Amino acid sequence: MGLVSLLMGDLQVMGKVEEDPPWRQFTEHYLPWHGHVTALTVAPQYRRLGLAQSLTKALERGCEEENAWFVDLFVREGNKTAVGLYEGLGYAGSLLITSILRTQIPMMTSKQL
C-alpha cells in the first residue's frame, strides 16, 4: 500500500494506493490496485479558488504514476459541494454503505484513470 498526502494547515489531501488481499480475488467485490481519496479539506477562507480541484488532480496523477487502475472515494450524497466537485472531475456511480449504526448511507464512488 502506498500513501500520498499533502498537509499544509489550510489545505489537506490524503490518499493511498492499495488492492484487496489475494483471498478476495475471486469474490465479486474484489478491488484491484487502485487509488483512494481518504480526506480532502480546504479551509473556509481559501474555498472557491479551485484548490480542491488541483489537489484531487495531483492525487490522481500520483495514483496514475503508481499504475492504479482507478481512483475511488466515499462522499455523502448530501454533501452537495463535494458531490459537485467530484462530478466535475468525472467521478460517478453510487452505492449504499451500511454504517455501524446499521443505517444505509448513500455515497458516490469512482473514476477510471
Ligand SMILES: CC(C)(COP(=O)(O)OP(=O)(O)OC[C@H]1O[C@@H](n2cnc3c(N)ncnc32)[C@H](O)[C@@H]1OP(=O)(O)O)[C@@H](O)C(=O)NCCC(=O)NCCS
Ligand atoms: C469540498 C471542498 C474540499 C471544496 O474545496 P474548494 O477548494 O472550495 O473547491 P474548488 O474551488 O476546487 O471547487 C471545485 C468545484 O466544487 C464545487 N463547489 C465548490 N464550492 C462550492 C460551493 N460553495 N457551492 C457549490 N459548489 C461548490 C463546484 O462544482 C466547483 O466547481 P466550479 O468552481 O467550476 O463551479 C471544501 O468545500 C471543503 O473543504 N469542504 C469541507 C470538507 C469536505 O466536505 N470535503 C469533502 C469530503 S469527501
